[in-house]
Amino acid sequence: MTRQKALLLQEKHGPFAVAEKDIPRPGPGEILVKVEAAGLNPVDWKIQKYDILVDSYPVVLGGDIAGTVVEVGEGVTEFNEGDTMCVRGGFQHYAIVVAEIAAKVPSRISLEEAASVPLAFVTAAFGLYGSGREGETSRTGLAAPWQEGGQGKYEGKPILVLGGASSVGQYVIQLAKLSGFSPIITTASPHSENLFKSLGATHVIDRRAPSEQLQATIFPMLSSPLLHVYDAISLWETQRIGYDMLAPGGSIIVVLDRAIQIDEHSDKRFVRVVGNAHDLSQRNDARAIFSHLPVLLECGDIRxxxxxxxxxxxxxxxxxxxxxxxxxxSSLLLVRRILTELHLSGSASTGHRIQCCATCAVSMDVENRMKTLTMFVVSCSCSMSGFRTMARQTFRISPCHREVSTSTRVSTRF
Ligand SMILES: NC(=O)c1ccc[n+]([C@@H]2O[C@H](COP(=O)([O-])OP(=O)(O)OC[C@H]3O[C@@H](n4cnc5c(N)ncnc54)[C@H](OP(=O)(O)O)[C@@H]3O)[C@@H](O)[C@H]2O)c1
Structure with a gap:
């Protein structure tokens, strides 16, 4: 087979269209991946709307993907044919990717989940631990948890994560926990407080509270001067709050351009993250991140x-x-889905893949023989009760309707 389908952005501000293109062959250091799931990020619609980051059209946007290795290029030793991996790739059925900035997908993570990880996780990690050029790319000087002595290093130091519900924010919270930061204070919609606390946040503050109230609530929680703010939203209002709360000498990490006026003589620093793992000036950081990501996902340190x-x-x-x-x-039109906790009763054997129903979002591989298990399933069109056949087993599914409304990362299954 030499041809494939791809989603093309045909022209500047133009429409997307599914079209045919050649399946490329991998060069040195590259891999050909059969794309099985893709994760969508805000940058993907921003490119279409604002004509940013792209030099020529038509173009296949380089979205997050997960899939199976079908061919490895010369010099690639980390991956073999048949391995599953996640990476920045593209909205197409076959993508050429750079092996050293791709991660193997551990068995406990579905390909759909894996496809949601790369950009948001890299952006969180570059922002916190990046060693890029100051002023141009990320640079905080913090040690990453995968570096020697990095895990737990910042115990007792507070961090404020503005926008903990965002995809980037959720990874910042988890990384901050691995780094030992405490307290980890985040602003988010309060309905998902349990989720953010399970990721590592110690305090969840309602993001819609007026800024004076936010500051009055947060200041008493600080055990020492606030030197680290990660603004995962980076709109004018969040940058204003984060910058004002920062102690002298501290850094605010932003994911969009600086939107506020600042005192040029202040020693508070802005760190602008560019979560681009292909950027050669950040390649060492990216390589380290992707080489540690499989273990972090495997052991559940990063969810x-x-x-x-x-x-x-x-x-x-x-x-x-x-x-x-x-x-x-928008606070009204945010992508939200109801998560419902399902108790599945039945038994399955190692090697089976179980899924709630044909349209349900979540499936998982059975690693150990089990009688009951609990899983979270994103609400779908099924009734989520009664009997469902999954793989070759039948499970009794009883929903407890523990509703957790939260923002979701949208993936699509190819
Ligand atoms: N620089 C880079 O390389 C880079 C990389 C990735 C993303 N980004 C940018 O980072 C931003 C976030 O991206 P993402 O993918 O993480 O977003 P996302 O997953 O779409 O996050 C949206 C969520 O953020 C929360 N939120 C919205 N406004 C907020 C506010 N004012 N304060 C606190 N929380 C707020 C809302 O959750 P709740 O209502 O549930 O609280 C909303 O559902 C985007 O602008 C994106 O373009 C930049």
Whole structure:
């Protein structure tokens, strides 16, 4: 087979269209991946709307993907044919990716979950631990938990994560926990407080509270001067809050351009993250991040964001991007789904893959023979009760309807 389908952005501000293109062959250090799931990020609709980051059209946007290695290029030793991996790749059925900035997918993570990880996780990690050029790329000087002595190093030091519900914010909270930061204070919608606390946040403050109230609530929680703020939203208002709360000598990490006026003589620093693992000036950081990511996911130190899987493969990406755009910055139109805790009773054997129903978002591989298990399933069109057949087993599913409304990362299954 030499041809494949891809989602093309045909021209500047133009429409997306599914079209055919050649399947490329991997060069040295590259891998050809059969894409099985793709994760959508705000940057994907921003490229279409604002004509940013792209030099020429038509173009396949380089979205987050997860899939199976079908061919490795010369010099690639970390991956073999048949391995599953996640990486920045592209909305297409086959993608060429750079091996050293890809991660193997551990068996406890589904490919849909894995496809939601790369950009958001890299952005969180670059922002906290990046060693890029000051002023241009990320640089904080913090030691990463995968560096010697990095784990737990910042015990007793507070960090404020603005926008803990965002995809980037959820990874910042988890990394801050690994780094030992305490307290880890985040602003988010309070309905998902339990989720953020399970990721590592010690305090969850309602993000819609007026800024004076936010500051009055947060200051008494600080055990020592606030030197680290990660603003995962980086709108004018969040930058204002973060910068004002920062102690002298501290750093605010932002994911968008600086939006506020600052005192040029202040010794508070802005660190602008560019979560681009392909950027050669950040390649060493990216390599370290991707080489440690499989273990972090495998042992549960890093949990992927809750996801919703969209139908219709490549065409589903178009609708997903529209939804992401509609939800951006709005408190009313945010992408939210109800998570329902399901208790599954039955038994399955190692090697089986179980899934709630044909349209349900979450499936998982059975690693140990089990009688009952609990899992979170993103609400779908099934009734989520009664008997469902999964793989060759039948499970009794009883929903307890523990509703957790949260923002979701949208993935699409190819
Ligand atoms: N620089 C880079 O390389 C880079 C990389 C990735 C992303 N980004 C940018 O980072 C931003 C976040 O991206 P993402 O993918 O993490 O977003 P996302 O997952 O779409 O996050 C959206 C969520 O953020 C929360 N939120 C919205 N406004 C907020 C506010 N004012 N204060 C606190 N929380 C707020 C809302 O959750 P709740 O209502 O549930 O609280 C909303 O559902 C985007 O602008 C994106 O373009 C930049």
């Amino acid at each position: 992927p964001n809750p996801i919703e899987v969209l139908p219709d493969g490549l065409r589903g990406v178009i609708r997903g991007l529209q939804r992401l755009e509609e939800s951006a910055g």
